Amino acid sequence: PFILDKDKLVVESYDGEQIIDNRPYLFCYKDEIFIKRLAKNVDQLMIIPENKNYDVRKLTGKQLEEVNIIGQIVGLMRDFR
Numbered sequence: 001p002f003i004l005d006k007d008k009l010v011v012e013s014y015d016g017e018q019i020i021d022n023r024p025y026l027f028c029y030k031d032e033i034f035i036k037r038l039a040k041n042v043d044q045l046m047i048i049p050e051n052k053n054y055d056v057r058k059l060t061g062k063q064l065e066e067v068n069i070i071g072q073i074v075g076l077m078r079d080f081r
Helices: 061-066
Strands: 008-013 023-029 032-040 044-048 057-060 067-077
Touching (some): 032 067, 057 061, 061 067
Antiparallel strands (some): 023 032, 032 044
């Protein structure tokens, strides 16, 4: 997996700028918090899981109103003890 237990993430605050496709973001959707890769088309947001056993989820229309992007993951710190 991309993120392991006890990893520390560096999150750059999101201020409405363009989503960079296939980068990991921290976001809320329907009162749950997620870290997933995102991609944005004109009228849809694709949520791309790291685990290939899960399908890409596409949000459109009213579903997009329930997404609150907190920030982009720009760094990861891992303790190798």
